[in-house]
Amino acid sequence: MKKIIVPVVVTAAVTSLLTMWGFSKLSDKKLFLSGNNDIPIHYASNTGMTATQPVDFSPAAEASVRSVVHVKTLTQGKTVLAQDPFGFYGPQQYRMPDQMGAGSGVIISRDGYIITNNHVVQGADQVQVTFNDRNTQIAKVVGTDPGTDIAVLKIDGSDLPYMELGNSDNVKLGQWVLAVGYPLNLDATVTAGIVSAKGRAIGLNAARAKSGAVESYIQTDAAVNPGNSGGALVNTQGQLIGINAAIASPTGSYAGYSYAIPSNLAQKVAGDIIKYGSVQRGFLGLTLVDLNKMTEQSAEQYGLSSGAFRDAKGVLVQSTVPNSGAAAAGLKRGDIITSINGVSVTSANQLTEQVARFHPGDKISVGYIRSGNLANVSVELRNLSGAGSVGKGASMAYSGATLRNLTDMEASNLGVDGGVMVTDIANGSAAKRANIQKGFVILSVNDEIISNLSDFQSAVAQANDGVQVGGMYPGRRGMYYYGLNDNNGGSY
Known part of the structure; x- marks a missing residue:
C-alpha cells in the first residue's frame, strides 16, 4: 500500500491546543515531518526585532x-559650407535645422x-x-563647468520656492531617496529608490x-530617464543631496542604475560660478592610482611589499607635479593617501571630489602612509598654473600669456x-612668437x-597636438587665429 504524506500546517491555535495537552512549545522543540529523513524545521525568534513604520514620502x-x-533649450540652426561629395558643383551651403532639448533644474535660492x-x-x-504650476521664464546661463557637469541659471524672482541643501557626506548605502524631474517631457515626476553605491565614476566628465x-x-536605483538630467536627488526630509546626471543603460532608457552629483560638490561649484564667474578649483598636484589596480610586480616599483598595498586603504601616489602644493609639502611617489581633512578616501574618485570642494590658497590636512607609518601634513592648494589665488580677477599663465576672465561689462x-x-x-614665449598682443x-x-x-583650461587639456586659439581685438573687425603649444598635464 502506498504511503501518503499529509502536509502539516501549524497555526497559533494548534500550538495552544498542543500546549494544553502537555506538549512543550513548538518554538523550543524540533518538529519532524514523516518521510523527510528527519530534517528539522527551525522557528525564527523575534528577539531584538522592533516594528517599524513604512516611510512616508x-x-x-x-x-x-x-x-x-523643467528646462527647455533652443539651439538655432546654422549655415555650414560643405564640399559636394561628387565634385560637380563645388562647395555648397546647407542650413542645419533648429534643435530642441530638455532637462530639469533645481532652484537653490x-x-x-x-x-x-x-x-x-x-x-x-x-x-x-517652467515651474510645476506652468509659470514660464527665460533664463540666463550664468556659467558652466564641464569638469563636474554643473551649470547655473538665473531667473527673476524674490521669493521663489528654493530647495534646502542636505549634506551628501551623510548619505548612506541603503537609505531611501527620491528622484524628482521631468523625464521624457512629462510633467513633474517623482520616483523612489535606495542608494546602491557611492563614489562611482563612469567616465562621462573625463570625456567632456x-x-x-x-x-x-x-548611485541609486530610483528610476531616471532622459529629461531627469539636472533634477533633484532628495532624501526623505526633502533636502537636496544630489543632482541627477546620468544613467547606465544598454538602451538609452532606465535599466536599473542612475547617478547623481553629490550636493556638497554641486554647491561649491555653483557658488564659485555665482561669485567668481568660473570655478576656482584647488589642486593637490598628484597623479594617483587606485590600490586595487596594483599588482605585486607594480607595487615593488613603488617600494611597497605585497602585504603593504593589499592591506592598506587609500590611494597610491604615482608622482607629484612640480610647483604644486603636494610637492611643497613633501608628499612623494609611493605614499598612500588615506584621508582629506579627516574624511577617508579609498579611490582617486573620492579623493578628487574631496579636494574639488576647496579653492586655490585653501589649506587642507592630508593623511598618508609612508614606509608603514601613518602621518599627516598640511597642504596649500594651488591652481593649474601653480598660483594660490582666487577671485573674480583670478588669472593664469599659458604659453607665456597671462590670462583673465572678461568682466561682465567688457563682454x-x-x-x-x-x-x-x-x-x-x-618675451621669448610661444605667445610672443605667435604675435599675440x-x-x-x-x-x-x-x-x-x-x-x-x-x-x-578644459579645452587646452584636451588638445594633443597643439592649441589653436581664436578671438578678437577690441575695436578691430574680424577674427584672428594663433597657434600655441604648451604642455600642462592634468593633476588632482
Whole structure:
C-alpha cells in the first residue's frame, strides 16, 4: 500500500491546543515531518526585532516638485559650407535645422539661481524654465563647468520656492531617496529608490573635460530617464543631496542604475560660478592610482611589499607635479593617501571630489602612509598654473600669456557672452612668437567656444597636438587665429 504524506500546517491555535495537552512549545522543540529523513524545521525568534513604520514620502515629494523646474533649450540652426561629395558643383551651403532639448533644474535660492547639468544647456542659444504650476521664464546661463557637469541659471524672482541643501557626506548605502524631474517631457515626476553605491565614476566628465574632471557619483536605483538630467536627488526630509546626471543603460532608457552629483560638490561649484564667474578649483598636484589596480610586480616599483598595498586603504601616489602644493609639502611617489581633512578616501574618485570642494590658497590636512607609518601634513592648494589665488580677477599663465576672465561689462561692450583676455606677454614665449598682443580676447580653443578660464583650461587639456586659439581685438573687425603649444598635464 502506498504511503501518503499529509502536509502539516501549524497555526497559533494548534500550538495552544498542543500546549494544553502537555506538549512543550513548538518554538523550543524540533518538529519532524514523516518521510523527510528527519530534517528539522527551525522557528525564527523575534528577539531584538522592533516594528517599524513604512516611510512616508509624500511631504518630501510635495515640497520637492515646487522647487524643481523643467528646462527647455533652443539651439538655432546654422549655415555650414560643405564640399559636394561628387565634385560637380563645388562647395555648397546647407542650413542645419533648429534643435530642441530638455532637462530639469533645481532652484537653490529665493532670488532665482538654479542648478542644472552643463550637458543640458551646453551650446543653447535660449534657455526656458517652467515651474510645476506652468509659470514660464527665460533664463540666463550664468556659467558652466564641464569638469563636474554643473551649470547655473538665473531667473527673476524674490521669493521663489528654493530647495534646502542636505549634506551628501551623510548619505548612506541603503537609505531611501527620491528622484524628482521631468523625464521624457512629462510633467513633474517623482520616483523612489535606495542608494546602491557611492563614489562611482563612469567616465562621462573625463570625456567632456579631460583636465579637472571630477566624478564621484551617488548611485541609486530610483528610476531616471532622459529629461531627469539636472533634477533633484532628495532624501526623505526633502533636502537636496544630489543632482541627477546620468544613467547606465544598454538602451538609452532606465535599466536599473542612475547617478547623481553629490550636493556638497554641486554647491561649491555653483557658488564659485555665482561669485567668481568660473570655478576656482584647488589642486593637490598628484597623479594617483587606485590600490586595487596594483599588482605585486607594480607595487615593488613603488617600494611597497605585497602585504603593504593589499592591506592598506587609500590611494597610491604615482608622482607629484612640480610647483604644486603636494610637492611643497613633501608628499612623494609611493605614499598612500588615506584621508582629506579627516574624511577617508579609498579611490582617486573620492579623493578628487574631496579636494574639488576647496579653492586655490585653501589649506587642507592630508593623511598618508609612508614606509608603514601613518602621518599627516598640511597642504596649500594651488591652481593649474601653480598660483594660490582666487577671485573674480583670478588669472593664469599659458604659453607665456597671462590670462583673465572678461568682466561682465567688457563682454557686453564686445557683444559676446564671455571670453578670456590676454593681459601680458612674456618675451621669448610661444605667445610672443605667435604675435599675440595684449588685449587680445580669446573666444575659442581648437574651435571650441570658451567663456572663462575654466573653459580655457578644459579645452587646452584636451588638445594633443597643439592649441589653436581664436578671438578678437577690441575695436578691430574680424577674427584672428594663433597657434600655441604648451604642455600642462592634468593633476588632482
